Amino acid sequence: MLAQFVLFDGFDPLDVIAPYEVFSAAGNFTDQVRVELVSAEGAREVPSGIPGVSLTAAAPLDPGRADLIVVPGAAGTLPAGTDAPTGEPSGATIPVLIGNSLTTALPGLLAKALATPGTTVATVCGGSLVLAMAGLIKGRNAMTHQQGVDVLARNGVTVVRARVVDDGDLVTAGGVTSGLDLALHLLDREIGPKIALAVEHLFAHERRGVVWRDRGAVPQPSPFDTAQGAAGMPSSASVSA
Known part of the structure; x- marks a missing residue:
């Protein structure tokens, strides 16, 4: 499988490097993974x-080639004096x-990826906000950084307060x-638990x-429920920050 990791001006490095290194390391154990x-x-x-x-981006984002596309969030600010191509x-x-x-061109390419059978789009932290603010995941289940869940909700996304949310x-x-x-979850799901464990x-x-x-x-309501909703339930109440 080909996993493409998206870079854009102001991206969060750890959002990219952590999953990139997981898939890169998988190449030590199998020839089924390229990054x-x-x-x-x-x-x-x-x-x-x-x-x-x-x-350094080595290639263009290409939903026609990629089996997996990983979108990071943003961090900090652009360095002083940066001449961003996007202005x-x-x-x-x-x-x-x-x-x-x-x-x-990123939203259009991500829309194409989500419409391509067999292609998975994954996000880390604020990466899901990129999709939500582009109107690409309305009605879908998703998570982001805790400070951004209200943005997901305002854009019609069902917030699920879990570390990883797998919506196909x-x-x-x-x-x-x-x-x-x-x-590691995606590696387990797509390649298998033996490689993921390695x-x-x-x-x-x-x-x-x-x-x-x-x-x-589905968990039933209980006396211990708070305004944030039952744990793990993707309800509108679960989006309170």
């Missing part, structure tokens, strides 16, 4: 939102950086460190949290 760093504009140096940190001035904050990504061809995760658990051992990391899927019995 690429990509951008909507094609091969270029892409500044992250962390000062002094950039990554965003340096010093842009996270909401602006995410919003600016929507002015590029859309798999989303919460805060930045959940990128490891997202990637990478877990290599990284000395045990997956955290339950992967939520839209199946099985």
Whole structure:
């Protein structure tokens, strides 16, 4: 399988590097996995939102080639003096950086990916906000960083407060460190548990949290429920920050 990891101006480096390294490491144990760093504009140096940190996109984002596309969130600000190809001035904050990504070719390419049978789109942290703000996942189940769940809800997304939410061809995760658990779940799902376990051992990391899927019995209301809703239930009450 080909896994493409999306870069855009102001991306969060750990959102990309953690899952990228999981899939890259899987290449030590199987020839079934290939990885690429990509951008909507094609091969270029892409500044992250962390000062002094950039990554090089080696190819264009291509839903026709990729089996898995991983979208990160944003972090910090663009470095002072950065001449972003998309025209965003340096010093842009996270909401602006995410919003600016929507002015590029990225939303159209992600829409194509979600419409392509056999292609999975995954997000880490604020990556799901990119999809939600582009109007691509209305009515879907998803998670993001806890500070962004209200944005998901306002854009018609059903918020599920789980570390990883598997909604079929859309798999989303919460805060930045959940990128490891997202990637290991996808590796398990797509390649198999033996390879996923081998990478877990290599990284000395045990997956955290339950992967939520839209199946099985639904928890019944109990006296212990709060305004945030029953644990694991994708209800409108669960989006309270």
